[in-house]
Amino acid sequence: MKNNLLDTKDYIVFLIYFVIVAAYGLYIYNKKKSVKRDSKDYFLAEGSLTWWAIGASLIASNISAEQFIGMSGSGFKMGLAIATYEWMAALTLVIVAVFFIPVYLKNKIATMPQFLSQRYNSTVAMIMAVFWLLLYVVVNLTSILYLGALAVSSISGFDLTLCMYAIAAFSIIITLGGMKVIGYTDVIQVFFLILGGLATTYLALNLVSEHYGTSGIIEGYGLMTNKASEHFHMILKPDNENYVDLPGLTVLVGGMWIVNLNYWGCNQYITQRALGADLKTARGGLLFAAFLKLLMPIIVVLPGIAAYVLYKDGAFQAEMLQDGSVNPDRAYPVLLNLLPSGLKGLSFAALTAAVVASLAGKANSIATIFTLDIYKKVFKPEASEGNLVNVGKVTIIISMILAVFIAPHLGIDKKGGFQYIQEYTGFVSPGIFAMFILGFFWKKSTSNAALFATIGGFGLSLLLKFLPGMMDLSFLSDLGFSVKAANGVYEIPFLDRMGFVFIFCIIGMYIISIIENKRGIVPNGLEIDTKMFKTTTGFAVGSIIIIGLLVALYTIYW
Numbered sequence: 065m066k067n068n069l070l071d072t073k074d075y076i077v078f079l080i081y082f083v084i085v086a087a088y089g090l091y092i093y094n095k096k097k098s099v100k101r102d103s104k105d106y107f108l109a110e111g112s113l114t115w116w117a118i119g120a121s122l123i124a125s126n127i128s129a130e131q132f133i134g135m136s137g138s139g140f141k142m143g144l145a146i147a148t149y150e151w152m153a154a155l156t157l158v159i160v161a162v163f164f165i166p167v168y169l170k171n172k173i174a175t176m177p178q179f180l181s182q183r184y185n186s187t188v189a190m191i192m193a194v195f196w197l198l199l200y201v202v203v204n205l206t207s208i209l210y211l212g213a214l215a216v217s218s219i220s221g222f223d224l225t226l227c228m229y230a231i232a233a234f235s236i237i238i239t240l241g242g243m244k245v246i247g248y249t250d251v252i253q254v255f256f257l258i259l260g261g262l263a264t265t266y267l268a269l270n271l272v273s274e275h276y277g278t279s280g281i282i283e284g285y286g287l288m289t290n291k292a293s294e295h296f297h298m299i300l301k302p303d304n305e306n307y308v309d310l311p312g313l314t315v316l317v318g319g320m321w322i323v324n325l326n327y328w329g330c331n332q333y334i335t336q337r338a339l340g341a342d343l344k345t346a347r348g349g350l351l352f353a354a355f356l357k358l359l360m361p362i363i364v365v366l367p368g369i370a371a372y373v374l375y376k377d378g379a380f381q382a383e384m385l386q387d388g389s390v391n392p393d394r395a396y397p398v399l400l401n402l403l404p405s406g407l408k409g410l411s412f413a414a415l416t417a418a419v420v421a422s423l424a425g426k427a428n429s430i431a432t433i434f435t436l437d438i439y440k441k442v443f444k445p446e447a448s449e450g451n452l453v454n455v456g457k458v459t460i461i462i463s464m465i466l467a468v469f470i471a472p473h474l475g476i477d478k479k480g481g482f483q484y485i486q487e488y489t490g491f492v493s494p495g496i497f498a499m500f501i502l503g504f505f506w507k508k509s510t511s512n513a514a515l516f517a518t519i520g521g522f523g524l525s526l527l528l529k530f531l532p533g534m535m536d537l538s539f540l541s542d543l544g545f546s547v548k549a550a551n552g553v554y555e556i557p558f559l560d561r562m563g564f565v566f567i568f569c570i571i572g573m574y575i576i577s578i579i580e581n582k583r584g585i586v587p588n589g590l591e592i593d594t595k596m597f598k599t600t601t602g603f604a605v606g607s608i609i610i611i612g613l614l615v616a617l618y619t620i621y622w
Contacts (some may be wrong), residue, residue: 070220081413085420086237089249093241113341117248118349121337122157122251123356125425127257128208128418131364133215133612137392139368140375142306143295144621145359148315149323151614154214154357158607161350164329166596167504169343176332177437183503183588184511191518193437195492196332201463202432202470203488204333208426209464210471211393212419216552218397219412228471230599231416232464235423238459246410246424253417260414261363261372263315263407268370268399275374284370288612291373297619308547311557316618319559323490332428337509343566344600351606358613371395371513423464430463433457491529495521503590510580510587513573521569528561 070078113121138146173179176196181189213227220227238249269284275289289296299315300307314320328334338346372395375384383398384390400411435456440447447455495517502509531537532546537554540546544555556564577587599607 070409070412071405077406077409078413078416081410081417085249085252085417088252089241089245092245092248096534113248113337113345113349115341115345115348116352117251118337118341118346119352119356120254121246121250121421121425122334122349122353123164123360124253124257124418124421124438125333125337126153126353126422127360127364128212128422128603131360132261132415132418133211133396133482135364135391136368136371136396137394138309139295139365139366140372140392140395142300142304142309143292143297143372144361144365145298145300145306145310145315147365148298148310148320150357150360150364151617152315152320153324153328154354155614156328157323157350157354157357158590158610159325160329160335160348160449161354161603162597162599162607164504165335165338165346165350166343166592167592168339169346170592170596171590174339175433175436176330176335177433179503180499180514181437183590184499185588188499188511188514188518189437190441191498191515192432195518196433197430197438199492200333200433201466201487205423205426205430205463205467206471208419208566209467212415212423213402213471215397215415216412216419216438218394219400219408219415225472228468229368229421231419232468234416235420235427235462236461238420239424239427240457242615246421246428250421250425253421256410256417257414258356258359258363260411260417264399264403264411264414265363265366267403267407267473267476268367271399271402272370272373274592275377275379285366288366288369288373292369292376295369295372296621298618302547309559310559311545311560314557314559314563319490319566320560321492322497322562323559326493326500327489327543330496330500335425336425336429337502343596347599347603351603351610354610355606358610358617367399368392368395371399396527397570427460427463431459434459441593471556490558491525492518492522494525494562495519495569496568498566500571504569504592506577507589508577508581508587509573510577510585512580513576515537516576517569520572521565524565525561528556528564530559532556 072483098342135146135149164589167173168179171182173178173182177189177193180192209232211229212231213224216222216227216231217224222230230327266281269281269288271284272281272287273279273281273284278284299312300310301312311318338349339351371380371384374380375390375395380398384394400408400415403411435452439455440452446449498521499514499517503514532553532555537546537556538548540556541548541554546556548554564580
């Protein structure tokens with residue numbers, strides 16, 4: 065195996081990427097500097113992003129180290145089933161574009177806490193603002209930074225800590241330019257991300273075919289489906305060792321919907337890209353992102369399966385080990401190290417682009433929530449627009465510094481990066497989604513009901529997480545809701561936990577709201593007109609194509 069050092073050609077390719085992104089970002093910043101520079105312009109790029117910039121920015125912010133490294137690792141471990149996160153997201157983006165975005169735009173929502181304040185009250189909004197900040201910094205920002213640095217370090221041979229500092233610094237530079245710079249540079253980031261990702265997939269499939277004495281990516285794919293047929297099923301059965309992560313039909317009718325609808329529809333980090341646009345542009349961007357989502361498993365899952373096939377047949381035996389055991393998250397870096405000069409630099413740039421774009425988007429969202437929902441409301445209500453922008457910039461720097469110091473101590477690489485993020489975000493997702501969905505479409509839901517969903521949902525999530533240690537849950541196994549873990553304890557799959565907590569929150573919110581309605585409490589309503597859910601013919605056609613492709617994919621790989 066080749067050593068894990070970049071050579072001159074790789075550094076040249078990476079330098080070209082760096083110069084293009086930096087120069088284009090500077091060009092956008094200077095071009096827009098003469099236009100108004102208020103807080104909404106800085107944080108949301110109000111009216112400035114095109115549909116293709118919104119779509120590209122959504123994908124660049126979403127696809128990061130947890131996909132390239134973590135999802136490829138999950139591909140190595142469990143196969144194509146992990147692609148359900150990507151393919152179900154495509155359908156979710158269509159739903160968000162039709163039903164969620166019109167509500168936000170009609171009510172002039174700039175942040176998610178602002179929505180909660182407008183729909184419920186300032187207490188709910190403030191609790192969730194603090195909650196989101198902690199989640200974004202401690203779980204998301206740290207995991208993206210650490211996994212990204214781990215991959216970059218594996219490929220380049222540079223020290224892990226040095227890689228973390230360098231990635232954080234580059235991300236800060238991009239983020240300080242505001243959402244316009246982030247949005248438009250993300251178009252370039254996505255170009256490198258897809259091009260470099262496809263290069264790695266091509267290499268992986270070709271390696272499989274060459275390993276078995278043939279050539280070509282089609283032959284390689286055929287060999288993969290033959291040698292690891294168990295890795296090409298979307299719906300896992302209860303006897304599968306990975307059922308606890310992807311429990312059967314739950315990925316189609318259960319907790320996977322909560323994961324995706326909460327992430328794509330109730331998440332400042334994502335919705336922020338569309339909140340500064342008009343409805344047609346925002347919907348076009350979301351539809352474009354949905355099409356790109358369908359392609360992502362080719363880039364992030366297939367390489368992991370290819371590495372598994374080769375590993376199973378004797379390749380990469382030493383390279384896949386970490387601390388004496390196989391670490392699936394090493395699959396993607398191992399493949400990257402086999403790329404020829406130049407292409408390795410391109411894939412290195414793709415990975416860096418994914419990490420930097422995600423960090424920039426996340427840091428911008430942290431700054432937006434802190435500045436507009438905490439600083440302006442609690443510390444300085446009379447703050448000028450320039451002051452708000454400056455506070456946002458300081459917040460970006462501080463949050464990134466915190467992530468650099470916190471990340472190495474969370475054990476992110478021990479669990480598997482992608483699953484780490486999904487599970488720990490899942491402690492709060494059900495309550496948040498229940499609060500949002502009833503806030504959107506049920507006028508009677510009250511602020512106390514929303515507080516119950518927030519706090520009660522988190523509490524129940526913790527209880528169900530630790531319940532297996534307190535009682536035997538084997539009686540749930542016949543229903544498919546508990547699985548015997550390696551230690552012999554029956555656990556509830558976290559996607560099922562999310563489903564149970566969501567139902568609990570909905571029922572609790574309904575009961576509390578009805579009781580308070582009878583006492584004469586009138587909740588705050590939103591401005592909703594059913595006409596705003598009507599879509600253009602082009603959007604409808606695009607949506608039907610996406611649904612048709614998803615039906616075909618799940619039919620083929622069931």
